[in-house]
Amino acid sequence: MKKNKQIKTTEDAIKLLNIALEHEWAVTLEYTIHAYSMPKGKFFYEDPIMKNKTDARAQTIQIGIDEMYHSLQLGIIITQMGGIPSFKTDEVIRYPRIIDNLRRDKETEDMVTQLYQSADFKEGAFPKIQNMILNISYDEVRHSKQFDAMMEAMKKEGVEDALCFQPDSENRDKEEVKLLHEITHAENELMHRYLKYVLLFSEHQDLSQRLFKNAIDHMRHWDKNSGILIKMGDVIQVENAKKDADGVEKSRSPMPSLYAGEDRRSALETLIPAEEVLLAKYEKLISLVPDGEIKDQLQLHFSLNREHLFTQEWLLKNLQKIKGLK
Numbered sequence: 001m002k003k004n005k006q007i008k009t010t011e012d013a014i015k016l017l018n019i020a021l022e023h024e025w026a027v028t029l030e031y032t033i034h035a036y037s038m039p040k041g042k043f044f045y046e047d048p049i050m051k052n053k054t055d056a057r058a059q060t061i062q063i064g065i066d067e068m069y070h071s072l073q074l075g076i077i078i079t080q081m082g083g084i085p086s087f088k089t090d091e092v093i094r095y096p097r098i099i100d101n102l103r104r105d106k107e108t109e110d111m112v113t114q115l116y117q118s119a120d121f122k123e124g125a126f127p128k129i130q131n132m133i134l135n136i137s138y139d140e141v142r143h144s145k146q147f148d149a150m151m152e153a154m155k156k157e158g159v160e161d162a163l164c165f166q167p168d169s170e171n172r173d174k175e176e177v178k179l180l181h182e183i184t185h186a187e188n189e190l191m192h193r194y195l196k197y198v199l200l201f202s203e204h205q206d207l208s209q210r211l212f213k214n215a216i217d218h219m220r221h222w223d224k225n226s227g228i229l230i231k232m233g234d235v236i237q238v239e240n241a242k243k244d245a246d247g248v249e250k251s252r253s254p255m256p257s258l259y260a261g262e263d264r265r266s267a268l269e270t271l272i273p274a275e276e277v278l279l280a281k282y283e284k285l286i287s288l289v290p291d292g293e294i295k296d297q298l299q300l301h302f303s304l305n306r307e308h309l310f311t312q313e314w315l316l317k318n319l320q321k322i323k324g325l326k
């Protein structure tokens with residue numbers, strides 16, 4: 001992460017905000033991936049802020065959600081200032097040991113806290129942005145303390161060597177597992193695509209709120225599908241990652257950095273076929289899975305995506321009814 005210390009012009013501010021945004025996108029993914037690589041209800045710690053015994057995995061997911069809200073806050077401000085929000089991301093890494101992921105997460109928090117708190121704003125130039133950055137930085141301070149407490153608890157319990165889920169390569173070759181990976185990728189891609197349009201239309205609050213609801217649904221599906229992958233004997237992938245000899249996976253492109261659609265019409269037009277493709281994949285997967293909890297969960301995602309398709313078709317038709325609306 002580069003540092004940008006002199007914030008005098010709008011251009012300087014947009015540059016800082018986009019550096020921050022690329023970081024926030026990466027950690028949203030990274031923390032969720034780290035969380036879904038560890039077992040549920042196994043590693044508890046005493047949370048230093050909430051003063052409560054907490055599941056490290058569940059809290060790591062919560063922190064990932066905080067990061068998504070940071071992305072949203074930054075992206076909206078960048079758009080309002082006339083900039084273009086970046087969808088590039090910093091590097092995402094997954095280590096084989098759980099504690100090494102938590103250590104990386106804590107170090108990332110400390111680094112970004114430093115970036116936010118050391119940004120040197122020209123006095124009176126961007127007071128609201130300065131305030132926003134400081135507010136975000138204290139979420140990062142909290143996250144750092146929480147990750148630190150998770151690591152300390154693991155050390156105390158003598159489970160420093162506990163590993164992330166190690167998938168059996170046989171499972172990865174199963175048709176339903178392959179399909180679920182494709183679906184999970186599509187859910188993640190659609191979440192970010194909807195978020196792009198939320199940022200793009202942030203001044204049209206009616207449209208941006210509808211699109212935001214769909215982005216959240218896709219995020220929930222991505223999250224639930226990651227849990228289903230574990231039940232199927234596999235684990236969520238780090239997209240486009242290379243694994244080194246020590247089993248460390250690194251990716252510079254853990255999510256697409258470009259999404260089609262630059263105005264109301266072109267954005268809405270791209271969503272309908274994307275939802276249709278996703279629906280077809282769910283339909284196929286549902287037909288392959290036996291009756292039970294997994295099938296019921298997939299059916300829920302399928303139904304909600306049908307709702308999205310209905311909404312998107314009408315958003316587009318309604319746009320076409322009004323002359324001159326761009």
Ligand SMILES: [Fe+2]
Nearest residue numbers: 024066067070
């Ligand atoms: Fe953040």
Ligand SMILES: [Fe+2]
Nearest residue numbers: 109139140143
């Ligand atoms: Fe954070």
Ligand SMILES: [Fe+2]
Nearest residue numbers: 275304305308
């Ligand atoms: Fe959808």
